[in-house]
Amino acid sequence: MGLLSLGTPLDWQEAKKHAEFIRKNGIEQFLHVYNQIKDKNRDNLLWGDEIEYLVVELDPEAKKARLLNENYKIIERLQQDEIDYLENAEKGIKSSPPLALWRPEYGDFMIEGTPGEPYGSNLKDLLTVEKSMQYRRNRANSELKKNQAALSITAYPKMGQGDWISPHYEAGGKYAQSLFIPDEVINPHPRFKTLSANIRERRQAKVEINVPIFRDTNTPWPFIDPTIPWDRQKYPGDSEAKNGAAKENHVYMDAMAFGMGCCCLQVTFQASNVNEARRLNDQLAPVGAIMMALSAASPCYRGFVTDIDCRWNVISAAVDDRTPYERGVSDIRQGNERRITKSRYATIDSYLGSNDGFFQPEYNDVDLEYDHEIYKHLREAGGVDEHLARHIAHLFIRDPLVIFEEKLELDNTATTDHFENLQSTNWQNMRFKLPPGPGSKIGWRVEFRPIEAQFTDFENAAFAIFVVLLTRAILSFDLDFYLKVTKMDENMQRAHRRDAVNQCKFWFRKNVFPRRPVIGGGGGDLTKDSEPTKNNDNILTNGKPVDMNDEIEQHNDQEMTLDEIINGQQEQQSSSLSSSSHFPGLAPIVESYLDSSNIDIITRCQLQKYIDLIRKRATGESKTNALWIREFIASHPDYKHDSFIPDSTNYDLLSTINDISAKNTFPF
Numbered sequence: 056m057g058l059l060s061l062g063t064p065l066d067w068q069e070a071k072k073h074a075e076f077i078r079k080n081g082i083e084q085f086l087h088v089y090n091q092i093k094d095k096n097r098d099n100l101l102w103g104d105e106i107e108y109l110v111v112e113l114d115p116e117a118k119k120a121r122l123l124n125e126n127y128k129i130i131e132r133l134q135q136d137e138i139d140y141l142e143n144a145e146k147g148i149k150s151s152p153p154l155a156l157w158r159p160e161y162g163d164f165m166i167e168g169t170p171g172e173p174y175g176s177n178l179k180d181l182l183t184v185e186k187s188m189q190y191r192r193n194r195a196n197s198e199l200k201k202n203q204a205a206l207s208i209t210a211y212p213k214m215g216q217g218d219w220i221s222p223h224y225e226a227g228g229k230y231a232q233s234l235f236i237p238d239e240v241i242n243p244h245p246r247f248k249t250l251s252a253n254i255r256e257r258r259q260a261k262v263e264i265n266v267p268i269f270r271d272t273n274t275p276w277p278f279i280d281p282t283i284p285w286d287r288q289k290y291p292g293d294s295e296a297k298n299g300a301a302k303e304n305h306v307y308m309d310a311m312a313f314g315m316g317c318c319c320l321q322v323t324f325q326a327s328n329v330n331e332a333r334r335l336n337d338q339l340a341p342v343g344a345i346m347m348a349l350s351a352a353s354p355c356y357r358g359f360v361t362d363i364d365c366r367w368n369v370i371s372a373a374v375d376d377r378t379p380y381e382r383g384v385s386d387i388r389q390g391n392e393r394r395i396t397k398s399r400y401a402t403i404d405s406y407l408g409s410n411d412g413f414f415q416p417e418y419n420d421v422d423l424e425y426d427h428e429i430y431k432h433l434r435e436a437g438g439v440d441e442h443l444a445r446h447i448a449h450l451f452i453r454d455p456l457v458i459f460e461e462k463l464e465l466d467n468t469a470t471t472d473h474f475e476n477l478q479s480t481n482w483q484n485m486r487f488k489l490p491p492g493p494g495s496k497i498g499w500r501v502e503f504r505p506i507e508a509q510f511t512d513f514e515n516a517a518f519a520i521f522v523v524l525l526t527r528a529i530l531s532f533d534l535d536f537y538l539k540v541t542k543m544d545e546n547m548q549r550a551h552r553r554d555a556v557n558q559c560k561f562w563f564r565k566n567v568f569p570r571r572p573v574i575g576g577g578g579g580d581l582t583k584d585s586e587p588t589k590n591n592d593n594i595l596t597n598g599k600p601v602d603m604n605d606e607i608e609q610h611n612d613q614e615m616t617l618d619e620i621i622n623g624q625q626e627q628q629s630s631s632l633s634s635s636s637h638f639p640g641l642a643p644i645v646e647s648y649l650d651s652s653n654i655d656i657i658t659r660c661q662l663q664k665y666i667d668l669i670r671k672r673a674t675g676e677s678k679t680n681a682l683w684i685r686e687f688i689a690s691h692p693d694y695k696h697d698s699f700i701p702d703s704t705n706y707d708l709l710s711t712i713n714d715i716s717a718k719n720t721f722p723f
C-alpha cells in the first residue's frame with residue numbers, strides 16, 4: 056500500500072449503495088490491466104519484507120509498560136526522506152532513494168517499515184536483509200524518546216486491559232463502541248475509523264472474538280472474566296457481552312484493534328510472469344501454516360495468558376463483517392445475501408492453478424462461494440481462465456468497506472482503485488498481486504502473509520530468507536507441495552495450538568518430487584532457472600529417481616512433525632522404491648538449492664545461520680517467542696498462576712523483550 060489517499064469516506068448506509076458500482080468497475084479495472092499485461096514476461100526476482108512494530112513506552116517508576124499512541128506524528132517524520140526523494144524526482148533532480156519506507160497501520164500505536172527499495176536477485180543480496188531490518192528499527196527508535204521503543208511484537212499482552220495506552224483515554228467511541236478500546240487508538244487517517252464502523256454496521260453487531268484462556272493452577276474455573284464492564288450502558292452494543300457474546304472460559308474481545316493491532320512479517324516476491332506467480336501462490340500456500348507455527352509469538356490477549364500461540368484467528372474474527380445470514384446464525388435472508396463460510400481475513404479457498412502440471416481440481420475441495428455473474432463476465436468477456444476467474448469472483452463476494460466520495464467516478468483504464476478496494480480488504484494467507492498497470496515497471500507479485508513478527512531482526516531475517524530461498528527451490532527443483540484446501544485449513548488451526556511445534560503434527564505432501572528432480576547451478580543468481588542435469592547423486596532423493604507412476608493422488612499426504620517437515624524424515628528400510636521415499640525436509644531442499652548454485656563460501660556460511668534457526672525451531676531447540684513469553688510470565692514472582700498478567704510482570708516482560716531486540720540476540 057502506498058501513501059494513503061485522503062478523501063471523505065462514506066458511512067455504511069451510504070457506502071452500501073455504491074457496492075455494486077465499485078464491484079462492477081473494479082472488475083473492468085482488473086480486466087483492463089490483466090489483458091494488457093498478462094503476457095508480461097522476464098521480470099526479475101525482486102522481493103521485500105514488511106515488518107510492523109508496536110511502540111512501547113516503559114515507565115520504570117510505576118513499573119508499567121504502555122503502548123504509545125500518536126505514532127502518525129512519528130511516521131510523518133520518518134517519511135520525510137521518501138517525500139524529499141519523490142519531490143526531487145519530480146523536479147528532475149537525482150537523489151539517493153530512501154533507505155526505508157514507512158506506512159501507517161491500523162493502530163496509532165503501530166508503525167510499518169519496508170526496505171526503501173526491494174531486494175535484488177543476487178544471493179549476496181540476502182545478506183542485506185537483516186541489515187535493512189536493523190536500519191529500520193534504529194531509524195524508528197531515533198525518533199523516539201529513551202524510554203520508548205519500536206518493538207516487533209506480534210500481539211501486545213495487555214491491549215485493552217487497565218492502564219495500557221499513553222496518553223490515557225476512556226474505552227469507547229462511536230466507531231468501534233468497544234468496552235475495552237478507545238477510538239482514539241485507531242489511526243486518525245479517515246480510512247481506519249470508517250473501516251471499523253462499517254464492519255460493525257455491516258455485521259449488525261460488534262465483532263466477537265473469544266480466545267480460550269490458558270487454565271493455570273489458580274485460574275478460577277469456570278472462568279468468568281471480572282475485568283469486563285458487563286453493565287456498561289453507553290452504546291447500543293454494550294449488552295452484547297452479557298447476552299452471550301462473551302464466552303465462559305474465554306478471553307473476550309469486541310473490537311477490530313485486537314486483530315488489526317497485531318503485527319506480522321510479510322514477504323512479497325515478484326515472479327517472472329503471471330504463470331510463475333500463480334505457481335508460487337499455490338506452492339507457498341501449504342507452507343503457510345508451517346511457517347506460522349514455527350514463528351508462533353502471540354500467546355497473550357487483553358491481559359491474560361491464553362491457550363493459543365498465534366494471532367491469525369484473532370484477526371480473522373476482528374474483521375469479520377459477515378451479516379447474521381451470511382455467517383449462518385440467522386435464517387432471515389435480506390436481499391441477495393448468501394452463506395459465506397469464512398471471514399474476509401482467512402486462508403485462501405482455492406488454488407489458482409498454473410502450467411506446472413501439478414494442480415488437480417480435487418485440491419480445491421471446499422465449496423467455493425463466488426459471484427457467478429462476475430465469473431461469467433471474466434470468462435466470456437474477459438477471456439480469463441476458470442481458476443483465476445473463480446478466485447477473483449470469490450474475492451468479489453465481499454462488499455467494499457471504505458469508499459471515498461471523491462473517488463467514485465474513475466477512469467477504468469487509468470486506475471485500479473476499485474479493484475484494489477476489494478483486493479486489499481480480502482486478507483488471505485497468500486495474496487496474488489496484480490501489477491499496477493501497463494506502464495508500470497512492477498510485475499506480477501505474490502505475498503506470503505502468515506509469519507508472526509519476531510522479537511529480533513535476526514529471526515525476522517531468517518524467516519524472510521528461508522521463504523525466499525524456498526521459492527527458488529520450488530522453481531529450480533520443480534517441487535509440488537499441493538495439499539487439499541481443507542487440509543491446509545486444518546493445518547492452520549493446528550498451528551494456533553499451544554506449543555504446536557512440539558505437540559502437533561501437520562499435513563504435508565509425501566512426495567514433493569513427482570518428477571525427476573532437476574539439480575543445477577543457479578549461478579549465484581536467484582532468478583536463473585537451473586539447467587536440468589542428470590545428477591541423481593544428491594541428498595534429495597538419495598540418488599533414486601522418482602517413478603512418476605508411484606503417484607497415487609489419494610494417498611499423497613501424511614501427517615508429520617515440524618521437525619520432519621523441516622529437517623526431514625529418517626529413511627526407513629523398505630523393499631519397494633516408492634515407500635522408501637522418505638520426506639527429505641524443507642531445510643535440506645533449500646540447502647541443496649544453495650549448494651547447487653555458484654555461491655561463494657562466505658555467503659553460503661552466513662546464509663546457513665538463518666537456515667539453522669529454522670531447523671532449530673522445528674526441533675524445539677530454539678523456543679518460539681510464544682513459548683518464551685509463557686515461560687517468562689510463569690516464572691515471574693508477581694504472577695499468581697491465575698492467567699492474569701500483572702502490570703509489573705508485563706513491564707518486566709516488555710523491558711526484557713526490548714533488551715533482546717536491541718541486542719539482536721534471541722537467547723534460546
Ligand code: ADP
Nearest residue numbers: 056101102103104105169172173323324325497
Ligand atoms: P502491501 O502493504 O500492500 O503488502 P507494501 O508496499 O507495504 O505492500 O510492501 C510491499 C513489499 O514488496 C515491500 O517489501 C517492497 O519492498 C516489496 N516490493 C516492492 N516492489 C516490488 C516488486 N516489484 N517486486 C517484489 N517486491 C516488491
Ligand code: MG
Nearest residue numbers: 056105158167
Ligand atoms: Mg504494507
Ligand code: MG
Nearest residue numbers: 056105158167
Ligand atoms: Mg498493509
Ligand code: MG
Nearest residue numbers: 105107160167
Ligand atoms: Mg501492514
Ligand code: MG
Nearest residue numbers: 056105321502
Ligand atoms: Mg503486505
